[in-house]
Amino acid sequence: MRRGILHAFLFLAVLTVILSALDWGVTTGLRRSDLADYAEWNDILDGSASSDIIILGSSRAWVQFSPAIIGGRCQMSCYNLGIDGYTLDMQLARYAMYRRYNAKPRVVVQVLDSYSLNRRDDLYKNDQFLPYLSEPAVREAVDGYGLFKWYDYQVPFLRYRGNIETALQGLAELFGLDHYGNSKCRGYEGRDLEWSDEFERFQAQHPQGIEQKHQQWLVDRLDSFLAECNSDGIMVVLVYPPEYFKARDMLKNRSEIFAIYQSLAEEHHVPFMDFSYDGLAYDTRFFYNSQHLNKSGAELFSSRFADRLANAVAR
Amino acid sequence: MLFNSYEFLIFFLVVTTLYFLLPHGYRWALLLIASCVFYMAFIPIYILVLFATISIDYVAALYIAKSTGKKRRLLLLISIVATCLVLGVFKYFNFFTESFSVLGRALGLHYPAEVLNIILPIGLSFHTFQSLSYVIEVYRGRQKPERHPGIYALYVMFYPQLVAGPIERPQNLLHQFRERHSFDLTRVGDGLKLMLWGLFKKVVIADRLAVFVNEVYGAPEQHNGLGLTVATAFFAIQIFCDFSGYSDIAIGAAQVMGFKLMTNFNRPYHATSVSEFWKRWHISLSTWFRDYLYVPLGGNRVVKWRWQFNIFVTFLVSGLWHGASWTFVVWGAVHGSYLLISIWTRGIRARASGVLRLDRHRRIHGAIGVVVVFALACFAWIFFRADSLPSATYVVAHLLSGWHLSLGFVVATFRDMGMTTLDVVIIGSSLAFMEWVHVRQRNKQERHLFADARRSVRWLVYYWLVLAIVMMGVFTHNEFIYFQF
Numbered sequence: 001m002r003r004g005i006l007h008a009f010l011f012l013a014v015l016t017v018i019l020s021a022l023d024w025g026v027t028t029g030l031r032r033s034d035l036a037d038y039a040e041w042n043d044i045l046d047g048s049a050s051s052d053i054i055i056l057g058s059s060r061a062w063v064q065f066s067p068a069i070i071g072g073r074c075q076m077s078c079y080n081l082g083i084d085g086y087t088l089d090m091q092l093a094r095y096a097m098y099r100r101y102n103a104k105p106r107v108v109v110q111v112l113d114s115y116s117l118n119r120r121d122d123l124y125k126n127d128q129f130l131p132y133l134s135e136p137a138v139r140e141a142v143d144g145y146g147l148f149k150w151y152d153y154q155v156p157f158l159r160y161r162g163n164i165e166t167a168l169q170g171l172a173e174l175f176g177l178d179h180y181g182n183s184k185c186r187g188y189e190g191r192d193l194e195w196s197d198e199f200e201r202f203q204a205q206h207p208q209g210i211e212q213k214h215q216q217w218l219v220d221r222l223d224s225f226l227a228e229c230n231s232d233g234i235m236v237v238l239v240y241p242p243e244y245f246k247a248r249d250m251l252k253n254r255s256e257i258f259a260i261y262q263s264l265a266e267e268h269h270v271p272f273m274d275f276s277y278d279g280l281a282y283d284t285r286f287f288y289n290s291q292h293l294n295k296s297g298a299e300l301f302s303s304r305f306a307d308r309l310a311n312a313v314a315r
Numbered sequence: 316m317l318f319n320s321y322e323f324l325i326f327f328l329v330v331t332t333l334y335f336l337l338p339h340g341y342r343w344a345l346l347l348i349a350s351c352v353f354y355m356a357f358i359p360i361y362i363l364v365l366f367a368t369i370s371i372d373y374v375a376a377l378y379i380a381k382s383t384g385k386k387r388r389l390l391l392l393i394s395i396v397a398t399c400l401v402l403g404v405f406k407y408f409n410f411f412t413e414s415f416s417v418l419g420r421a422l423g424l425h426y427p428a429e430v431l432n433i434i435l436p437i438g439l440s441f442h443t444f445q446s447l448s449y450v451i452e453v454y455r456g457r458q459k460p461e462r463h464p465g466i467y468a469l470y471v472m473f474y475p476q477l478v479a480g481p482i483e484r485p486q487n488l489l490h491q492f493r494e495r496h497s498f499d500l501t502r503v504g505d506g507l508k509l510m511l512w513g514l515f516k517k518v519v520i521a522d523r524l525a526v527f528v529n530e531v532y533g534a535p536e537q538h539n540g541l542g543l544t545v546a547t548a549f550f551a552i553q554i555f556c557d558f559s560g561y562s563d564i565a566i567g568a569a570q571v572m573g574f575k576l577m578t579n580f581n582r583p584y585h586a587t588s589v590s591e592f593w594k595r596w597h598i599s600l601s602t603w604f605r606d607y608l609y610v611p612l613g614g615n616r617v618v619k620w621r622w623q624f625n626i627f628v629t630f631l632v633s634g635l636w637h638g639a640s641w642t643f644v645v646w647g648a649v650h651g652s653y654l655l656i657s658i659w660t661r662g663i664r665a666r667a668s669g670v671l672r673l674d675r676h677r678r679i680h681g682a683i684g685v686v687v688v689f690a691l692a693c694f695a696w697i698f699f700r701a702d703s704l705p706s707a708t709y710v711v712a713h714l715l716s717g718w719h720l721s722l723g724f725v726v727a728t729f730r731d732m733g734m735t736t737l738d739v740v741i742i743g744s745s746l747a748f749m750e751w752v753h754v755r756q757r758n759k760q761e762r763h764l765f766a767d768a769r770r771s772v773r774w775l776v777y778y779w780l781v782l783a784i785v786m787m788g789v790f791t792h793n794e795f796i797y798f799q800f
Contacts, residue, residue: 001335004500011774015781022782151321162790165737 016156023157026167029174030131036182036189037128042080043187044094045132049222050102052076053309055187056091057111059084064241064293065111066302067186073306074313076106080187085124088116088218091227093141098106098135107235107313110225112261113243113291114251117214117222123147130159174305190295191217193288212257219260227266238265238272238310240299242281247290271312278304316356318564319517325501326353327568330474334572339495346492346572355436357478357678361436365400365472366521371397371444373467376453376460381652391454395447402443405435409638438478442471444603448486451607458485475568479561481579481599488576496573500723505759505763506570508690511780512752513563520745521556524549526789527732532700539717541728543710549694550744552698555583560598587684589653589691600636604629623658637699642707646698653691691738741787 007251030038031045043049053076055065058192061082071078081094095108123145132138133153142148148254160167172178183189229236248254258274265272278301280286286297293301316323320666330349337345375394379387412428419426449470452458461467470489476482531538531546538546562579569576579599586592594603612625627648634647657664667673673680694711700705718724729739759766765773 001498001500004498004503007500007504011777015778018778018782019785130748149321157785162788164741164786167786168737 019155019157022167023160025129025174025267026157026160026169026170029052029170029172030166033169033173033180034182035169035180036184037084037125037130038107039182039184040083041097041128041132043079044098045101045135046082046149047103049079049081049098049187050077051079051186052106053078053109054095054105054107055080055082055094055109055111056081057109058086058091058113058115059112059240060291061109061111062184062187063191063299064301065109065305066188066190066299068188069299069302070109070306070309073303074107076313078186081185085120086118086221088110089119089144090141092221093137095134096243097137097140102151104232107237107309108229109237109239109309112238112240114212114254117218117257117260118212119215119218121145127163128164131170133159147196190234190298191288191292192295192306193282194294195287196289199290203246203250206250210253212216213306214257214260223264223267226264226270230268230270230300232255235313236268236270237309238270239305240272241274241305242275242278242286242293242297244284244287244290245281248276248281259280273305275301275305275306316353318561319514319522319542322356324762328448331568331571343463343465343469343492347469347475350469350472351478353474354472355390356476357437358434364405364436364439365442366468367399368398368443368446369468369471372471373461373464374630376450376467378459379450389455391450394450396710398446398450402439404431404434405439407635414641418441420758441480441482442477444482444600444636446471448482448603448607449489452485458489459487459719463484473569473574475565475574477574479558479565480597481562481565481577482603483577483599488574491574494573498693499573503571506567506572508765509570509776510564511567513560513565513743513782515780515784516560516563516749518790520742521553521560522789522791523738523742523745523787524553524556527734527738528553528700530733532702532706532710535701535706535713538731539726539728540713540715542717543714545728546732547693547697547700547710547714551584551689551696554699555580557688558748578581581602582757584689584692585685585753585757586688587681589650589657589688592688592692593650593654600633604633608632623655626654630654641704642698642701645704645707646695648730649695649698652697658789745783745787748765 031042033039033042040049051067053067053071053074054171055061055067055070057065059082060086061080063082064082067078067080067083081091081098083094084088091110123142124201126142126147129138129142133142133148139153148159169180170179173180183199228237240258240261251257261272264270265280275281280297286293286300288294319603328350330345330574334342345580351362354365363630372394375390375397379390379394382390400603409428409430412430416426416428449458449461449467453460466489469492470483470485471477473488474482476753484492512764532550535543559580566576566579579597581598583595586595609625609629612628613621615622615624617625621783628651630647630651631644632647634643634645634650637643637646668680673683696708697710698704701710755765765776768776
């Protein structure tokens with residue numbers, strides 16, 4: 001039995017060394033990578049996301065707010081921290097990580113939509129978190145989704161299991177075999193896409209319209225975030241970007257959600273800029289789906305928003 | 316608690332360690348408690364169903380052993396009916412009432428289908444058959460009744476083979492619970508290797524193929540003939556890797572503790588005839604049907620038509636055993652038909668191989684046999700995998716439609732199935748590795764995997780298996796296919 005234990009120990013020791021080496025290699029490679037999603041996390045971690053204006057939100061921030069246009073108009077540096085598919089909890093977790101490694105911003109633009117206060121159940125695009133699970137802010141943010149278990153944190157490399165593509169990308173980056181880039185610029189990606197029939201199909205499936213839930217803990221989270229920014233002397237601007245007008249009218253409890261945003265803005269004395277009735281909202285040439293402006297729409301919108309932001313900052 | 320879960324890994328390590336630490340006299344109790352915990356991890360209340368069948372057969376066997384003549388036969392009948400009744404209620408009630416309802420409507424009668432809204436207890440068909448084999452063997456006088464209720468319960472509930480076999484015989488397993496099993500490094504190592512090998516087949520091959528099979532069989536009308544053919548061949552490999560992977564883990568886990576479970580698979584897709592296929596596929600079930608259905612029906616010691624009838628009925632029942640659906644019955648019927656056709660064409664095939672001089676080129680003859688048997692098995696798997704008979708019929712009717720002989724067409728088909736280049740590389744290399752192991756082990760038992768290889772080769776293979784599982788496995792908690800039976 002003693003020999004058995006010795007064999008098992010030897011096998012596990014060598015295995016731990018191999019897995020640790022792989023873990024280090026893949027993580028280091030991905031942390032050097034400019035692959036979409038990783039690039040923004042890497043910018044946050046190495047402090048290169050530091051900017052005067054920080055834009056927070058979901059994909060409605062990521063594809064609609066151009067830091068070049070906004071920063072240029074306001075004559076300040078700007079970075080877009082929009083995270084695809086996520087609601088307020090993850091957006092604010094990303095901001096917490098930004099604050100840990102980067103300079104304090106002067107302005108935070110919090111992009112809102114009808115989904116912001118309703119957390120999704122799954123950890124969408126979860127491979128983007130893998131190299132950063134050792135970061136407390138990331139761990140805290142992903143823990144609530146229950147996807148990662150104790151062994152993902154404790155056993156080297158295990159969190160990459162089944163993600164061979166990600167692992168290979170990390171190793172290729174580490175050994176200089178390939179360098180992966182992305183089409184984002186300071187977190188923003190204008191999407192050169194045209195309107196599809198996706199919305200019409202959605203509308204046909206929901207002739208009675210839709211209702212969007214909201215969770216009180218996320219309302220409280222937004223409330224405390226606004227209070228923290230106020231006490232830190234950071235100006236916050238709440239923005240509701242344009243959405244296609246027919247989709248806007250489909251939301252049955254829209255006034256209820258807007259009342260929440262409005263009351264929080266009043267309570268904390270922050271501007272709430274509602275662009276949902278902007279002229280862009282009525283023209284499908286500027287959208288690729290009901291919730292997202294395409295590149296030309298996004299750039300037009302960014303200019304309009306930048307003007308209002310510059311005025312607000314100047315005041 | 317699935318074999319491919321971390322919960323099972325911890326469970327297995329704890330139970331095995333305690334097993335070797337405890338004195339021999341307490342080990343049966345540990346294994347029984349562990350088996351209860353394992354079973355209750357699925358639907359706890361169903362342990363009562365299991366206890367009910369265990370109690371019935373335990374008591375019945377004691378009385379059968381004491382009785383003679385008609386009373387003995389009656390007790391056997393009561394035991395079989397009671398055990399099968401549980402299976403019938405949980406597994407077949409809805410199937411039969413719905414089928415009668417359809418038949419009634421066809422005959423213009425009003426027969427409403429009463430449906431029971433219950434979930435099938437996991438592994439019910441397996442432990443029911445294991446219980447039945449015990450009472451039948453006691454009745455036949457080939458097995459003494461087990462007087463210790465704990466040991467008998469363990470025979471039915473032994474956790475490595477509780478939910479999907481191998482379906483053991485009392486002569487092979489019962490006595491092993493009384494034997495002392497010391498810690499033997501070679502045996503423990505072999506058992507762990509077999510578990511690792513099974514896990515590789517399950518999470519790297521079966522679960523990856525399942526993604527594409529599910530894509531195609533989920534909406535067959537959206538795929539061309541090549542897609543349907545590839546998905547069917549993939550399913551043939553998936554179900555082999557899934558079920559033989561499960562069996563390897565079960566046999567390996569038992570072997571670590573010193574128990575020898577029967578071999579369940581022996582490279583079935585290397586078979587050169589359908590009858591040989593059934594000697595290599597799910598051996599514990601095939602031999603169960605042979606011993607407790609085919610032979611009692613008269614086997615081949617009857618007139619020719621009756622012998623062929625016995626074969627066909629055995630396969631029909633085997634199909635029904637797999638699932639309460641007409642697709643499984645047709646799957647059984649297709650295999651039964653294969654065997655009958657092979658009997659009817661034996662002379663023609665012998666003459667044809669003589670004319671083609673295949674009898675002088677045994678390797679070529681064998682290779683042709685392997686390809687033909689694989690193709691026939693694949694055709695039958697369509698009925699096993701399809702969600703319904705119309706869906707299976709659609710697949711069969713469109714297998715050869717829309718084919719083009721061009722690389723672009725093949726690439727487009729694979730893309731439609733959701734496959735990437737990386738998937739092709741992983742599947743190709745994993746299958747090549749599995750075949751290499753199969754060829755290497757062809758004259759040896761898989762339970763002694765790489766036993767004769769140099770230590771450096773052995774360790775390299777072990778590390779490769781672990782890394783392949785971690786990197787290339789699919790970890791979406793896919794159940795084993797045979798758990799549903």
